Amino acid sequence: MWKMEKKLFLEILNTAKQLYPKEFLCFLGGNKQKEEINEFIFIPNKANENSVYFLEQAIPFDETIIGTIHSHSNTNYKPSKADKKIFQKYPINIIISFPFGEKNYKAYNQKSEEISIKLIQ
Numbered sequence: 001m002w003k004m005e006k007k008l009f010l011e012i013l014n015t016a017k018q019l020y021p022k023e024f025l026c027f028l029g030g031n032k033q034k035e036e037i038n039e040f041i042f043i044p045n046k047a048n049e050n051s052v053y054f055l056e057q058a059i060p061f062d063e064t065i066i067g068t069i070h071s072h073s074n075t076n077y078k079p080s081k082a083d084k085k086i087f088q089k090y091p092i093n094i095i096i097s098f099p100f101g102e103k104n105y106k107a108y109n110q111k112s113e114e115i116s117i118k119l120i121q
């Protein structure tokens with residue numbers, strides 16, 4: 001099961017809160033074999049209340065990038081068509097939703113199926 005430090009997750013939630021009502025997206029760094037998420041990586045993007053645009057070329061080509069996390073400015077955790085397209089590239093993808101509390105998230109695999117992640121202290 002994928003694991004992430006709770007401290008790191010809270011940092012991401014805080015960032016999403018600050019940027020609200022704009023959506024927010026960043027990449028997750030970690031170890032695919034160990035299923036560990038241990039950092040988040042920003043790339044330049046343009047965001048509004050409904051979406052985040054970024055240049056695909058801006059994504060660092062790096063083995064340590066193992067997933068994505070992005071916010072929805074509503075209370076919907078369902079991946080959009082565009083979300084599913086990005087999810088295909090990474091084994092772990094997280095959607096966080098308003099109001100960005102500790103439980104306001106869902107995680108998805110490459111096939112956009114819901115999976116569990118474990119927040120560790």
Ligand SMILES: [Zn+2]
Pocket residue numbers: 070071072078079080083095
């Ligand atoms: Zn989305």
